[in-house]
Amino acid sequence: MSSVLAVNGITKFYGRIRALNNVSFEVPQGSVFGILGPNGSGKTTLLSIILDVLKANNGSFLWFGHPGSPEQRKKIGSLLETPNFYHYLSAIDNLKVTQSISGRGGKEDINEVLKKVKLYERRKSRFKTYSLGMKQRLAIAASLLGDPKVLVLDEPTNGLDPVGIAEIRELIVELKNSGHTIIMASHLLDEVEKVCTHVAILKTGDVITTGDVNEVLQDEDVVEVSAADLNALARILQQFNSNVSINNVSNTVQLLLPKGTAKLDEINSTCFEKGIVLNHLLLKKKRLEARFFELTNN
Amino acid sequence: MTNLIKTEWLKLKKYWAFWWMTGIVALAYPAMNYLIYANGYKDQLDDPKVGPILRMLPNPFTFPDVWQTVAFISSCFIFLPAIVVIMFITNEYTYKTHRQNIIDGWSRKGFMTSKMIDVAIISLLVTIVYFITASIIGTANATSTSGKFWEGTQYIGLFFLQTFSQLSLALLIALLVRKAFLALGIFLFYFFPLEVILEGLGRKHSISMREFLPLEISDRLIPYPRWFVRDQKEWDALIAQSHMHILYTILLLAVTWGICFWINAKRDL
Numbered sequence: 001m002s003s004v005l006a007v008n009g010i011t012k013f014y015g016r017i018r019a020l021n022n023v024s025f026e027v028p029q030g031s032v033f034g035i036l037g038p039n040g041s042g043k044t045t046l047l048s049i050i051l052d053v054l055k056a057n058n059g060s061f062l063w064f065g066h067p068g069s070p071e072q073r074k075k076i077g078s079l080l081e082t083p084n085f086y087h088y089l090s091a092i093d094n095l096k097v098t099q100s101i102s103g104r105g106g107k108e109d110i111n112e113v114l115k116k117v118k119l120y121e122r123r124k125s126r127f128k129t130y131s132l133g134m135k136q137r138l139a140i141a142a143s144l145l146g147d148p149k150v151l152v153l154d155e156p157t158n159g160l161d162p163v164g165i166a167e168i169r170e171l172i173v174e175l176k177n178s179g180h181t182i183i184m185a186s187h188l189l190d191e192v193e194k195v196c197t198h199v200a201i202l203k204t205g206d207v208i209t210t211g212d213v214n215e216v217l218q219d220e221d222v223v224e225v226s227a228a229d230l231n232a233l234a235r236i237l238q239q240f241n242s243n244v245s246i247n248n249v250s251n252t253v254q255l256l257l258p259k260g261t262a263k264l265d266e267i268n269s270t271c272f273e274k275g276i277v278l279n280h281l282l283l284k285k286k287r288l289e290a291r292f293f294e295l296t297n298n
Numbered sequence: 299m300t301n302l303i304k305t306e307w308l309k310l311k312k313y314w315a316f317w318w319m320t321g322i323v324a325l326a327y328p329a330m331n332y333l334i335y336a337n338g339y340k341d342q343l344d345d346p347k348v349g350p351i352l353r354m355l356p357n358p359f360t361f362p363d364v365w366q367t368v369a370f371i372s373s374c375f376i377f378l379p380a381i382v383v384i385m386f387i388t389n390e391y392t393y394k395t396h397r398q399n400i401i402d403g404w405s406r407k408g409f410m411t412s413k414m415i416d417v418a419i420i421s422l423l424v425t426i427v428y429f430i431t432a433s434i435i436g437t438a439n440a441t442s443t444s445g446k447f448w449e450g451t452q453y454i455g456l457f458f459l460q461t462f463s464q465l466s467l468a469l470l471i472a473l474l475v476r477k478a479f480l481a482l483g484i485f486l487f488y489f490f491p492l493e494v495i496l497e498g499l500g501r502k503h504s505i506s507m508r509e510f511l512p513l514e515i516s517d518r519l520i521p522y523p524r525w526f527v528r529d530q531k532e533w534d535a536l537i538a539q540s541h542m543h544i545l546y547t548i549l550l551l552a553v554t555w556g557i558c559f560w561i562n563a564k565r566d567l
Binding site: 052070073086142 | 301304305308309312313314389393394395397398399400401402403404405406408564566567
């Protein structure tokens, strides 16, 4: 899979404060790439650098294998940090400015994207009269203008109500399914877990881990098993690994195994041979939240 | 270039402060010129001491001198369009739209060029107001001894150059400071009284370098109206000096915009 964006050793200082330290990763084509990290971890700084708003002190990045340029940015729909629009212009007039600069989309596309983000009814109102959620919707509409194949979204659900959050999540999944590549920064783990295929986790400017979301989340296999006699089941499972625990609340036994070694059919047949009939057998992913806390030591 | 002009027009055409200020300029320029004509010149014609001397000089409010007279008076009010320039550029920083323009696909050079276009458009509008004002006043005062309409129209170009130069300085201050009220305060304080005081001190102590004060460089493109300077030698020297100031103003413009482009290229947005 070719990479849409390759970040190579980017370092950024604000005075004496190091915001990013030798950050490197690649964003595969067609992926939803989540950049995760607590507040102040460098997510927005990183996105600002790849969009030429900030200058890196060191390192480089390539869009589609080429150094960043205005022509490439025109092909990328971006929402960086806050919705930035002319406060005295309406949604339509602001999108005309976006269209004029980027060259993305035609006249009809403006109405289409405004309908998509449910802002069509207020299309003629001035930007300064919008609520925070409406401003965010307009920023998303601007990024969708002309249906760019790559989107950079910095905290896209900021300021949105729960319905708005769900709608944007659906939109991201829809875009992913139609072959778009989305690079998304967020500190909302639930949001990332639900839509991302790949992640990079940042902590105080360092990339702690990056890769396929399943690989990052699953540092070990967690097998959840249940049967009528939990104690007998636990004893049998100990032959696979000594790390076995009984959860009396969910009436299950948890077996922890090194990553990629769990063989569910083998566990099932072993239990059956020893006279235990399983009524539940599941290989679980660790929740991103738990993994995130582990990695960032929070 | 066409794209930059089109985009800036999209931003400007619904910016009401811009149209308000254009309206104020359109009213203020003719009003101030008429006021000075009625109270500063016409009244003096009846003065027993000054009147006879003034009558010996060509009427500064008809062709060809009207182009220079109106340009000189109007140039004292360049701070009005400067307010629009400062508001327009600082708005880009306040609302971070300068960042969005880059994100959407403009180069930093393109963004700065667009600001240069804004300053040129505003300078052009101000020059059009000046042209209409001078045309009406000149025509209204025309007599059989007046010059032709197009005589002395080199001042149209010089007025545009002066306006463009001084508005460019306003933009530079806005770009450096980025805060609307601070930039307005600095520019207006420098426009009046600081440079006036510095120029006055320079004159008092015969410091020739005072002609290179940032606003004075282009102020000298349009010398005082002839009836201000009754000594022919002094008048001739002023006119001769103004020719050199075309070059100085162009150099100042190059430096001003050079700094603007350099700052915008280097700093984080």
